[in-house]
Amino acid sequence: MNIVKPNYSRPLDFKQGQVDMAHGSGGRAMAQLIAELFITGFDNAYLAQGNDGALLPIITERLVMSCDGHVVSPLFFAGGDIGCLSVHGTINDVAMMGARPLYLTASFILEEGFPLADLKRIVLSMATAARLAGVPIITGDTKVVERGKGDGVFITTTGVGVAREGITLSGDLAQPGDIILLSGTIGDHGMAVLSQRENLTFDAPIMSDTAALHGLVAAMLDSEVRLRVLRDPTRGGLATTLNEIAKQSGVGMMLHESAIAVNQPVEAACEFLGLDPLYVANEGKLVAICAPEDAGRLLEVMRAHPLAREAAIIGEITEDAHGFVQMTTKLGGRRIVDWLAGEQLPRIC
Amino acid sequence: MKYVDEFRGGELGMNIAANIAFEATAASGYRLMEFCGGHTHALSRYGIADLLPASVRMIHGPGCPVCVLPIGRVDQAIRLAREHGVILCTYADTMRVPCSDNLTLMRAKSGGADVRMIYSTQDALKIACDNPNRQVVFFAIGFETTTPPTAVAVKQAAAEGLKNFSVLCNHVLTPAAMHAILSVKGGVALDGFVGPAHVSTVIGSKPYEVFADDYGKPVVIAGFEPLDVMQAILMLIRQINEGRATVENEFTRAVTREGNLKAQALVEEVFELREVFEWRGLGSLPHSALKLRPAFAEFDAELKFSIDYVAVRDHKACECAAILRGEKRPQECKIFGTVCTPDNPIGSCMVSSEGACAAHYSYGRFRDAA
Ligand code: SF4
Numbered sequence: 278m279n280i281v282k283p284n285y286s287r288p289l290d291f292k293q294g295q296v297d298m299a300h301g302s303g304g305r306a307m308a309q310l311i312a313e314l315f316i317t318g319f320d321n322a323y324l325a326q327g328n329d330g331a332l333l334p335i336i337t338e339r340l341v342m343s344c345d346g347h348v349v350s351p352l353f354f355a356g357g358d359i360g361c362l363s364v365h366g367t368i369n370d371v372a373m374m375g376a377r378p379l380y381l382t383a384s385f386i387l388e389e390g391f392p393l394a395d396l397k398r399i400v401l402s403m404a405t406a407a408r409l410a411g412v413p414i415i416t417g418d419t420k421v422v423e424r425g426k427g428d429g430v431f432i433t434t435t436g437v438g439v440a441r442e443g444i445t446l447s448g449d450l451a452q453p454g455d456i457i458l459l460s461g462t463i464g465d466h467g468m469a470v471l472s473q474r475e476n477l478t479f480d481a482p483i484m485s486d487t488a489a490l491h492g493l494v495a496a497m498l499d500s501e502v503r504l505r506v507l508r509d510p511t512r513g514g515l516a517t518t519l520n521e522i523a524k525q526s527g528v529g530m531m532l533h534e535s536a537i538a539v540n541q542p543v544e545a546a547c548e549f550l551g552l553d554p555l556y557v558a559n560e561g562k563l564v565a566i567c568a569p570e571d572a573g574r575l576l577e578v579m580r581a582h583p584l585a586r587e588a589a590i591i592g593e594i595t596e597d598a599h600g601f602v603q604m605t606t607k608l609g610g611r612r613i614v615d616w617l618a619g620e621q622l623p624r625i626c
Numbered sequence: 627m628k629y630v631d632e633f634r635g636g637e638l639g640m641n642i643a644a645n646i647a648f649e650a651t652a653a654s655g656y657r658l659m660e661f662c663g664g665h666t667h668a669l670s671r672y673g674i675a676d677l678l679p680a681s682v683r684m685i686h687g688p689g690c691p692v693c694v695l696p697i698g699r700v701d702q703a704i705r706l707a708r709e710h711g712v713i714l715c716t717y718a719d720t721m722r723v724p725c726s727d728n729l730t731l732m733r734a735k736s737g738g739a740d741v742r743m744i745y746s747t748q749d750a751l752k753i754a755c756d757n758p759n760r761q762v763v764f765f766a767i768g769f770e771t772t773t774p775p776t777a778v779a780v781k782q783a784a785a786e787g788l789k790n791f792s793v794l795c796n797h798v799l800t801p802a803a804m805h806a807i808l809s810v811k812g813g814v815a816l817d818g819f820v821g822p823a824h825v826s827t828v829i830g831s832k833p834y835e836v837f838a839d840d841y842g843k844p845v846v847i848a849g850f851e852p853l854d855v856m857q858a859i860l861m862l863i864r865q866i867n868e869g870r871a872t873v874e875n876e877f878t879r880a881v882t883r884e885g886n887l888k889a890q891a892l893v894e895e896v897f898e899l900r901e902v903f904e905w906r907g908l909g910s911l912p913h914s915a916l917k918l919r920p921a922f923a924e925f926d927a928e929l930k931f932s933i934d935y936v937a938v939r940d941h942k943a944c945e946c947a948a949i950l951r952g953e954k955r956p957q958e959c960k961i962f963g964t965v966c967t968p969d970n971p972i973g974s975c976m977v978s979s980e981g982a983c984a985a986h987y988s989y990g991r992f993r994d995a996a
Contacts, residue, residue, distance in 0.1 A: 475745070537634070557737075582654050601992050608639040610673020611988040618968030 289313050293605045294393040301421030303389065314397060315417060318404040323380075323415035332414040333380070338439035343370035346433040352399065354470045356485030359432055361378050361400030365560060366511065367436035368410055372491035373507045373563065375446040375498060376438035381407060383417040383434050388427035391601045399430060410489040412436070441498050448525035450505035453596040456572035457530065460493065460585035461486070464543040464554035466561070472546045488561030493582045500578040502571035502574075509563045516555040516614045518564055519602050529597025530596045532604040532614060536591045556617050566594065635985075642856040642900050643677040650863050650930055655681045659952055660820040661804065663690030663980025664850040671851035672990035677855040682859065685814060686982035688803050688907060688950040689822060691768040692719045692979045693974045697907040699796050700725040703765045706794065707739035710931050714741045714756060715750040715961055716765040719978040725973055726938055731765075747779035754783070756790040763927045767796045771824040773916065774889040777896040780918065780925050792927040795917050798903065801833045802914030806905070807951060808841050814952035818862040820855060821847035822996055830885025833872050838871045850875040896922055904937055906951030906974060925943070944973035949982050956983040957994050 286309060299306035324333040347363040357365075364381065371378040383403065387396065407414050414434075469485040472478075489503050494507060506526075510518035515537070523530055537553045539547075547554045561584065569574050572590055579588035592604070602614045635937040643654050650656055659665055661766060661975045666686045668676065674682070688694050707714040714731070721732045721743060735741040740760075743751055747764060751993030756760040766776045776793060781898040783791045800822055807813065822835055826847045834845040844865035865871065875881055903915030928931070938947060944966070945959035956962050956975065968984050973985040 309874070457920055599992070599995050601995070603992055606672045606852075607636050608672045608674065608677065608856075609636055609643070610674045610676040612671060615968075615988045618984070618988070 285449065289393060291393050291397045295453040296391040296393065296421055297388060298386045298389055298423070301419055306517050306559065307419065310419065312329055314400055318397075318400040319407065319414045319417075320404065321413040321415060323413065324417075332445070333415075336379075336439060338442065339495065339556070341371050341376035341440050342434050342435065342437045343367055343431065344435040346431065348431050349430055349470060351470070351473055352395065352429055354485055355482040357487040358399055358402050358467075360399035361406035362485075362487050362560060363413075363432040363434045363485050364403050364406035364410065364412075367573070368412055368489045368491055369509045369563075370492040371436040371487070373446070373488075373496070373509055373553045374438070374440060375444040375507065377495065378412045378436050378442045378491050379413055380437045381414045381434050382434060384419040384426055385419045386431040387419065387421045388429055389424040391419055391429050392500070396430065400434075400588065403432075403450070406489065412493065413475050425545040430577065444498060444504070446504060446507050448506055448508065448522045449527075451522055451526035451528050451566045451594045452505070453528055453594050454569050454592055455459070455505060455594040456568050456569050457592045458572065458576060459515065459537065459589055459591045460490075460563045460565070460566070460579055461561075461587040462538045462540045462543070463510070463559055463562065464539055465548060466555035466559050467514070467557035468543045468554075470545045471550065471552075475550065477546055477549060478559065483540070483546060484563035485538055486559055488584055490561065490563055490584060493563070493579070493584045495577055496582050497565065497575065498594035500574060502575045502578070503566070503568040504565060506566040507563055510559050510588075511617075512558050513617055514554070514556040515564065516553075516602070517617055519614065520616050522566065523563075523600045523602050523605070526594070528599065529595040529600055530592055530597050530602040532592035532602065534604050534607050538587055538589065555614060556579055569593075629800040638857060639853055640675065642853065642860055646677075646682065646797065646856070646863060647679045649860070649867060650679050650681045652681065653657070653866060655683060656812045656813055656819045656863055656866060657683050657685060658817075658820060658859060659685045659687045659807070659814075659816050661687035661689040661800065662820075662822045662825070662850075662977065664691065664823060665670060665820055665855055666690070666982055666985050667980045668852050668855050668937050670848055672983040673989070675857060675990065675993070677856070678750075682863070685816065685934070685952040686949065686985075687819075688807065688905070689769065690975070690978055690980040690982075691798075691801065692948065692978045693722050694798060694803070694905045694907065695720070695723060695767055695796060695974060696904050697725045698936050698942065700731065702933050702935060703763075703794055704731060704734045704739070705933055706927060706931060707734055707741055710761070710933075712740070713753060714739070714763050714764045714765055715744045715753060716741065717767070718743050718766060719746075720970060720978050722849055724941070725972050745832050746827060746851075747775045748784050749790070751779055751791065754788055758790060761790050761792070764791070765796070766793050769798055769800050769825050770823070770828045770893075773797045773893050774828065774873070774898065776923070777892045780896050780922055782921060784924055792925045792930050793918065794896065794927040796923055797897065797916045798905065800829070801836075801914070802911050803905065804834075804837055806908040806914070808837065810845070810951055814853060816843060816952070817866050818844040819844070820858045820862065821845045823848060823850045823854070823880070826877065826881040828886050828889050831875050831881060831884060832885070833899060834873045838873050839984065841869045841976055843872045845873045845891070847873070847875045847877050847881050848878065867991050871951060878889075895919075905937070905949035906940065941972050944975035946975045946983075949975055956986040957991075959983070963991060
């Protein structure tokens with residue numbers, strides 16, 4: 278006699294299995310994927326309730342929200358993958374507002390045929406990143422698109438946080454005389470991804486710097502220096518971020534090339550591909566602009582944090598009707614550090 | 627990469643700058659043309675103008691591959707992609723060169739033409755192998771540096787019997803352009819050349835001897851690092867002060883008199899001189915460019931698809947022609963920095979970072995803003 282086990286369904290095959298259209302259909306297959314992968318992986322009380330949304334406790338402080346889509350290719354690269362990147366990216370965007378990130382949401386667009394093994398690896402990487410950061414992923418969504426209509430997996434995350442009392446950071450607050458600090462080397466993430474894609478090999482692979490910066494930001498805010506702007510120079514690199522700030526604040530900048538550190542393999546890879554590290558993405562660095570009297574103290578605080586050991590003062594804000602970001606070169610000449618023109622670099626975040 | 631930093635260092639640069647300032651005393655001044663876009667870029671990127679005395683004036687030359695490409699040549703590429711349905715493979719810079727009908731390869735691509743950006747000729751071959759049912763055309767541009775890789779690709783395609791690969795050949799020759807600059811009537815007055823870096827690794831320093839011997843212009847071949855360029859400027863000043871005109875080589879770490887004979891033989895095997903080729907700015911110059919030899923005719927996209935070259939006039943406000951001849955500076959163009967910017971280039975000199983207009987806009991325009 279055939280015995281039908283109650284409530285039994287065959288577990289997902291995370292070794293050989295693939296995403297198929299049913300995983301996004303809203304039916305049993307989707308429920309199974311959510312239960313066995315996402316709820317188990319992200320493991321928190323909000324998700325475990327299994328509702329359409331998460332019911333949050335009352336929050337009385339000013340809220341900060343930020344949202345970030347991730348389409349990096351390749352999905353796995355030295356130093357990280359699209360999973361931890363999607364957690365770090367949004368945590369950092371919330372942190373740059375001077376806020377403490379509280380919750381994340383995640384939305385997945387999966388391509389039909391994507392290996393479940395890779396999906397599991399990505400979800401576990403997200404789960405680990407979220408746990409280490411202390412910011413749970415409390416609700417999410419999954420959609421599946423037909424083969425050829427996606428690129429494996431795209432992940433969009435949203436972050437909610439609360440701004441520290443009395444702190445307002447904004448790109449339009451930089452004033453002439455203010456000092457610009459940078460938390461470390463530039464170009465690591467972008468070149469980790471690009472060198473992998475272009476099959477450039479070095480003695481040691483270039484590692485992405487992807488990291489959650491809210492701890493560093495908290496330490497900086499604790500020091501009570503007069504911070505005006507925080508921003509993480511991701512897509513478009515340091516040059517783009519500084520131009521955005523200059524434009525928002527209606528000021529100019531004078532940078533010093535010799536103060537901006539670039540790891541040697543990154544420099545070599547940039548040289549090879551004809552790129553300028555100033556325009557290459559970072560995922561674990563921040564730019565801080567503060568009042569001139571506080572710059573020394575801020576630098577000390579930053580250097581005391583493990584994610585900003587190589588922090589440096591890289592320039593100052595100037596009065597400039599043209600809003601030029603300029604730089605004194607290592608040779609002693611002067612140049613503009615302009616907006617990036619023309620084609621985007623390939624997808625790296 | 628210690629190697630690179632050695633050639634960008636501050637102290638050595640200051641020393642060379644001090645020597646230049648000390649020695650550049652001739653009342654008539656020094657009008658030096660850096661032939662290559664690579665040098666134009668280095669001068670701007672490192673702010674070298676700030677380290678030179680007023681007596682030394684650098685004049686940008688025509689050695690920027692996408693800058694000298696006339697509109698009609700890009701039109702040909704677009705026609706191939708749109709009317710003949712080929713997969714057109716091109717280097718990144720070429721994507722944004724403005725051409726007829728307000729088009730660029732990039733816009734043609736968003737309009738549905740199959741244009742693919744590649745990093746090397748090998749990428750183009752691979753695309754041809756992967757798409758046996760499509761015709762694949764490599765849009766080959768550049769001076770003598772980029773010619774050998776194209777030759778390799780053509781030979782490889784021939785050896786593999788690839789029937790769906792061809793080349794739209796626009797390879798041009800450096801010495802022909804230097805001749806043209808020096809022989810334009812009423813053209814720019816020059817006292818010497820900073821000679822090409824990468825080009826010279828292929829062709830050697832010998833082809834420049836005629837400019838020293840017959841035209842009396844000193845030539846100093848220089849690498850693309852900022853200190854290379856500064857050292858070359860100093861060497862030119864010394865020649866001029868001493869009344870000498872010879873070919874000197876600052877870039878001895880890579881350039882010999884004879885050049886790379888293997889690469890030259892390869893190019894010789896695959897290419898022959900075109901009767902005449904139209905350059906942007908320099909006009910139609912005899913024997914100034916290459917085409918595939920008859921033995922490789924089946925890989926010549928112009929023959930394969932019977933697309934004729936049709937000359938097209940530049941935008942009427944654009945001064946690229948005069949800039950490429952060294953007669954004008956970017957800021958003398960009426961639409962520089964307003965209508966024409968790197969985000970919306972009107973002329974080819976605003977496209978590549980090696981173009982004079984793009985280099986001045988991206989790195990040096992603060993000098994105009996006083
Ligand atoms: S600014 Fe633009 S239009 Fe004017 S010469 Fe340069 S490229 Fe041509």
